[in-house]
Amino acid sequence: MSTLHTVNKSPFTHGTLASCLSICTDSDGVLLLEDGVFGAMTTTPCATRLTELIEQGVRVYALIDDVKARGLEKMLMSNIELTDYVGFVQLSTQHRCVQSWY
Amino acid sequence: MIFSLAVYSPPYSSQASESAYRFAEALLAEGHSLYRIFFYQDGVHNSSQLLTPPQDETDFTSRWRELSERHHIDLVVCIAAALKRGILDEEEANRYEKPAHNLHEGFALSGLGQLVDAALMSDRLVTFGG
Numbered sequence: 001m002s003t004l005h006t007v008n009k010s011p012f013t014h015g016t017l018a019s020c021l022s023i024c025t026d027s028d029g030v031l032l033l034e035d036g037v038f039g040a041m042t043t044t045p046c047a048t049r050l051t052e053l054i055e056q057g058v059r060v061y062a063l064i065d066d067v068k069a070r071g072l073e074k075m076l077m078s079n080i081e082l083t084d085y086v087g088f089v090q091l092s093t094q095h096r097c098v099q100s101w102y
Numbered sequence: 103m104i105f106s107l108a109v110y111s112p113p114y115s116s117q118a119s120e121s122a123y124r125f126a127e128a129l130l131a132e133g134h135s136l137y138r139i140f141f142y143q144d145g146v147h148n149s150s151q152l153l154t155p156p157q158d159e160t161d162f163t164s165r166w167r168e169l170s171e172r173h174h175i176d177l178v179v180c181i182a183a184a185l186k187r188g189i190l191d192e193e194e195a196n197r198y199e200k201p202a203h204n205l206h207e208g209f210a211l212s213g214l215g216q217l218v219d220a221a222l223m224s225d226r227l228v229t230f231g232g
Contacts, residue, residue: 008118008231034117066117085128092226093103093134102110102118102231 002027004095008102010038011045016101021049026057029091031083033063037072040080047077054079063088105129106138106220110231112147113162114155119148122230123165130173138176138220139166141209146184149177151206167208181211
């Protein structure tokens, strides 16, 4: 059953994104929000694992407002999708449950 | 779809209360319903009527209250988490012989059972933490 994982901490300072990615399965989605959007940068400590998971079918999203608030628009991995709060709501309905990592 | 939210973080210390509020607005605008917002751990600070932010900053307590009134949403604050952080309603202030109470109108102190109930009664429970 698919889960939407939300991660709101930067992987540069916290281990929550790495923990989340270690148990993420192919039909899951990952939404990066708040400082979690630092995980969408090309220089993120989790870049290799994120790319592996995306190639296996995991969809990874970053909340656009939080990306813009941190000036990261031009520093993101190209395979991460941008979404807004309406998109966040829709993702919540498309997955069986929402698991928050904080 | 029926949603409930759990807020575990205080306003102004982290972005979680802001994220929770914007998620609540978005889901209501999309035509979903919001059964309950449960404030737990440091999230109980969202319910204090004594929060006095500057005029150009968000007044979270009033915003939750307005959202609740507009959409008939249950605002529940964990009683154990609230009391030890100095958030009391009149009944608890009397019980513990405290000189004042500060729970904002529209919020209710109750137990963790209300969080379990929210999980059971809703299609999705979304947590906004630290």
